[in-house]
Amino acid sequence: MILNTDLDAVSIIDNYKSLIWTDRYYKCGDFELFSSMNKDIINHIKQDYYLQSRHSKHVMIVEELRIESDVEDGANIVITGRSLESILNRRIIWGQVTISGNLQNGIKALLDMCIISPDDEKRKIPNFIFEESTDPAITELEIEAQYTGDNLYDVVQIICEEMGIGFKVTLNDNKQFVFKLYSGVDRSYEQTEVPFVIFSPNFENIVNSNYIESKASLKNVTLIGGEGEGANRKYSAIAIEECSGLNRRELFTDARDISSDVGDGKILTDSEYYAQLDQRGFENLAENTSITYFEGQVETTIMFKYGVDFFDGDIVQIENEYGHNNRARIIEMVTSINEEGTSTYPTLETL
Secondary structure, eight states: OEEOTTOOEEEOOOOOSEEEEEEESSSOOEEEEEEEOOHHHHHHOOTTOEEEOTTOSOEEEEEEEEEEEETTTEEEEEEEEEEGGGGGGGOBOOSEEEEEEEHHHHHHHHHIIIIISOSSGGGOOTTEEEOOOOOHHHHTOEEEEEEESOBHHHHHHHHHHHHTOEEEEEEOTTSOEEEEEEOOOBOSTTOSSSOOOEEOGGGTOEEEEEEEEEOTTOOOEEEEEOSSOGGGOOEEEEESSOOOGGGOOEEEEEOTTOOSEEETTEEOOHHHHHHHHHHHHHHHHHTSOOEEEEEEEEOTTSSOOBTTTBOTTOEEEEEOTTSOEEEEEEEEEEEEEETTEEEEEEEEEEO
């Protein structure tokens, strides 16, 4: 379904060559629609319009239209864009901002300052709201951090990935963009509260699979440089694990933008300041981890169906024919629709 900039439905697209629709847990999703040129598409799809799919709860923003002409194939149009979470990418943190204590409250404060109720009315998005989570996996998280001029999307995305939680912006019936933090449900063998979800060749619900392990970008220790110059510069160091010798992989984090003077006459104590340096260090290390991914084409007509039995961010059990048996979080779900039918491809990050 196509929605215009007022979020009113203007048309339905049911005739196209292919659609690739990707939902993500830690990041915004994206889509690519490929179709031969026709009046419905060219008349109804425009930049800044929106797409809804019955396969997903996410809504995509149309960002690019590209017309490709070929003597043999004729004219085709390729339409691409990202999901509503990308709205955060349109704002920066204006000036210096410190968040301390409850993580959800801190992220809400950032959204209030940048989007919901900023001092400058021109920065406000009127139909953007924050929905608080009551999930203890969200409400019990804490943060100490300071940002100056950072992109809002980058800040929220890095915080969420470091904490293992997701964020989403959905569209409600009142035509409001609803931001919410959430945590996936554990559906692995390590719990008994909800039915298990298992992907395994033994259950014939994985058609093809790839198992990937890599330490190429791993860093596990960082030295963080804060304010000051030369011998007076403040430093902190953190490690995500006990490591030495060849197992120690170091990284420098430049955090000179973090200031102990947060304005209004308030000066951070040493413990408060170094906590913020450490937070920046953890965020940097979170971007430089070892990876273990399990990718597979899921058979959605057997046993488990995306959007019914499992969702973005859920933890499931995975097995393959080579003895790998792990709990894994669904961090990405790609739905591909073409003349051959519909296929669903998850990307799972082992825990």
